Amino acid sequence: xxxxxxxxxxxxxxxxxxxxxxxxxxxxxxxxxxxxxxxxxxxxxxxxxxxxxxxxxxxxxxxxxxxxxxxxxxxxxxxxxxxxxxxxxxxxxxxxxxxxxxxxxxxxxxxxxxxxxxxxxxxxxxxxxxxxxxxxxxxxxxxxxxxxxxxxxxxxxxxxxxxxxxxxxxxxxxxxxxxxxxxxxxxxxxxxxxxxxxxxxxxxxxxxxxxxxxxxxxxxxxxxxxxxxxxxxxxxxxxxxxxxxxxxxxxxxxxxxxxxxxxxxxxxxxxxxxxxxxxxxxxxxxxxxxxxxxxxxxxxxxxxxxxxxxxxxxxxxxxxxxxxxxxxxxxxxxxxxxxxxxxxxxxxxxxxxxxxxxxxxxxxxxxxxxxxxxxxxxxxxxxxxxxxxxxxxxxxxxxxxxxxxxxxxx
Amino acid sequence: xxxxxxxxxxxxxxxxxxxxxxxxxxxxxxxxxxxxxxxxxxxxxxxxxxxxxxxxxxxxxxxxxxxxxxxxxxxxxxxxxxxxxxxxxxxxxxxxxxxxxxxxxxxxxxxxxxxxxxxxxxxxxxxxxxxx
Numbered sequence: 001x002x003x004x005x006x007x008x009x010x011x012x013x014x015x016x017x018x019x020x021x022x023x024x025x026x027x028x029x030x031x032x033x034x035x036x037x038x039x040x041x042x043x044x045x046x047x048x049x050x051x052x053x054x055x056x057x058x059x060x061x062x063x064x065x066x067x068x069x070x071x072x073x074x075x076x077x078x079x080x081x082x083x084x085x086x087x088x089x090x091x092x093x094x095x096x097x098x099x100x101x102x103x104x105x106x107x108x109x110x111x112x113x114x115x116x117x118x119x120x121x122x123x124x125x126x127x128x129x130x131x132x133x134x135x136x137x138x139x140x141x142x143x144x145x146x147x148x149x150x151x152x153x154x155x156x157x158x159x160x161x162x163x164x165x166x167x168x169x170x171x172x173x174x175x176x177x178x179x180x181x182x183x184x185x186x187x188x189x190x191x192x193x194x195x196x197x198x199x200x201x202x203x204x205x206x207x208x209x210x211x212x213x214x215x216x217x218x219x220x221x222x223x224x225x226x227x228x229x230x231x232x233x234x235x236x237x238x239x240x241x242x243x244x245x246x247x248x249x250x251x252x253x254x255x256x257x258x259x260x261x262x263x264x265x266x267x268x269x270x271x272x273x274x275x276x277x278x279x280x281x282x283x284x285x286x287x288x289x290x291x292x293x294x295x296x297x298x299x300x301x302x303x304x305x306x307x308x309x310x311x312x313x314x315x316x317x318x319x320x321x322x323x324x325x326x327x328x329x330x331x332x333x334x335x336x337x338x339x340x341x342x343x344x345x346x347x348x349x350x351x352x353x354x355x356x357x358x359x360x361x362x363x364x365x366x367x368x369x370x371x372x373x374x375x376x377x378x379x380x381x382x383x384x385x386x387x388x389x390x391x392x393x394x395x396x397x398x399x400x401x402x403x404x405x406x407x408x409x410x
Numbered sequence: 411x412x413x414x415x416x417x418x419x420x421x422x423x424x425x426x427x428x429x430x431x432x433x434x435x436x437x438x439x440x441x442x443x444x445x446x447x448x449x450x451x452x453x454x455x456x457x458x459x460x461x462x463x464x465x466x467x468x469x470x471x472x473x474x475x476x477x478x479x480x481x482x483x484x485x486x487x488x489x490x491x492x493x494x495x496x497x498x499x500x501x502x503x504x505x506x507x508x509x510x511x512x513x514x515x516x517x518x519x520x521x522x523x524x525x526x527x528x529x530x531x532x533x534x535x536x537x538x539x540x541x542x
Contacts, residue, residue: 209470216521218474220454226467227503307500325450327469329500337473344470352473369474380473 099239105131112143118153125157129165129182129190130238136169137198137234140247140295144170161187168194197238201399205229205391209349209356215368221353227327229347229391230303235288235399242274242288244392246345247295249302256308256332261294263335264342267376268292272386274396277406288396290389290409294342304345308332340380347391351377386410411444411486412437415515415534428498428539430456432515434532436486442528444492445519447475447482452496455517455532461510468501479524505541512536 101109108123127135136144144166151159160179167175168191178188207229214221234243250257269292276286299305309323310332323331327341352360352369360378361368370379377388386409397407411434418429432455436442448454453468460466475481484492498513499505515534522529 208467211471214474217477217523219518219520220448221471221474224465224467225453225470227469230503304503305499307497324472326453326472326500328503329452329497340473350470350473370476378473 105135117150121154129187132165133194140297142298142301199235199399201233203231203395213354242290244292247297247302248304248306249299250306252308267339272409275408306330337380348377348388413515413532413534415537417539430496433493435491441487443526445527449494452501458513508541510540512538
């Protein structure tokens with residue numbers, strides 16, 4: 001009777017690889033969604049590699065791709081190696097599917113946000129190296145430090161393996177020594193792949209705008225303004241993701257931060273995709289869904305310091321509608337205008353009155369601000385448009401090493 | 411209507427620590443109806459110059475609020491005042507480099523579309539401060 005390998009979402013690579021090796025030469029693989037495949041005896045391959053190859057041979061690449069897209073493959077062993085690698089490569093004329101984090105990685109993120117460190121370590125321990133590296137790379141450096149300061153919660157887990165992954169992410173280099181069997185089990189290779197397939201870029205760009213032709217009642221808005229657009233980009237060529245990370249330090253309450261974060265991310269994140277055309281018309285198109293991640297950080301690591309403004313805080317009892325008074329002064333009663341201020345952080349100028357010579361009144365046919373259809377930089381109640389990701393597009397092109405002309409946002 | 415600007419620290423290690431207060435006093439013999447709608451916005455009402463007299467561009471202003479002619483209006487009796495507080499750190503995305511600076515409050519409040527609003531210019535004297 002062939003042994004059955006049931007997916008173990010919370011088991012680590014080492015454990016699962018050991019299981020594989022013990023149960024060679026043949027295996028059935030059952031995924032969490034109930035799919036079951038028989039793996040024949042192919043010498044030199046692990047049982048999971050054989051299972052995936054069988055699926056590929058019997059049902060074709062599309063079946064494996066569907067499995068991969070469903071997330072099941074993410075929790076299978078990373079040793080499927082070149083099969084997955086080939087499937088992740090964009091095929092001619094095909095759209096590259098987005099990497100979907102496994103449930104264990106999502107639980108890890110939730111545990112980190114709640115500062116439930118023991119649970120976070122348990123989840124992290126259960127990730128394969130591919131996901132472990134990406135889960136750690138998505139954390140604010142200060143949060144990573146805080147988690148490791150509580151590594152007592154990792155008691156009984158494979159902390160040396162997690163240490164290794166953390167050091168890869170933190171130092172962007174392979175540690176001199178790989179603990180345990182990380183080398184033999186391909187996890188060092190996975191770390192090498194991570195370093196070659198991912199890039200980070202810190203953006204620090206001066207932005208200027210000149211507002212003119214404001215109506216008489218708003219004449220005080222006429223003038224020249226300037227600021228620095230600061231954020232970090234994380235591009236993952238393997239998972240085909242583009243993360244825009246803005247780290248903010250604020251003395252606001254946790255509930256207030258959560259409210260702001262939810263408003264901003266729901267408006268700016270997962271709305272558009274960076275589309276990278278090939279060098280030749282017949283080359284495959286790559287697509288990177290754009291994720292915007294507001295991370296609460298400390299002053300040392302933050303891109304911005306944001307002061308919470310209570311609408312009743314000033315002596316006058318007024319600090320702007322909802323309390324928002326500037327790009328870095330956010331109202332404690334506001335979840336709308338702050339999404340416009342966040343747009344400035346991403347490098348966008350105003351789109352009202354006349355800004356930088358562009359008339360947003362439609363020749364006087366519109367109010368010129370807070371107009372229906374004006375977009376978030378004119379009317380904070382509205383959504384962003386592809387043009388509002390222009391600086392991100394430019395910086396992503398530079399990060400990917402492709403001409404800007406080949407990159408569009410749609 | 412008269413406005414006076416005060417700076418809490420005239421020498422500070424960085425501009426995050428500098429608090430500014432604008433006190434607007436009705437020095438007319440009559441009660442005045444003041445539109446305070448724009449007064450909380452530092453980028454709109456505060457002007458900062460460096461030692462060479464160059465105006466330093468502040469961070470972008472908020473989207474202008476819609477004005478219905480009633481929100482933000484207060485009545486100031488003769489000699490009554492109202493004060494607004496600002497943090498200089500909210501004006502610039504980078505700390506100001508060490509040096510001497512001057513700042514004033516300035517807001518044109520003319521040609522109001524709403525009858526009864528006080529019209530004129532609120533402008534303080536220049537106030538100097540240093541970043542060391």
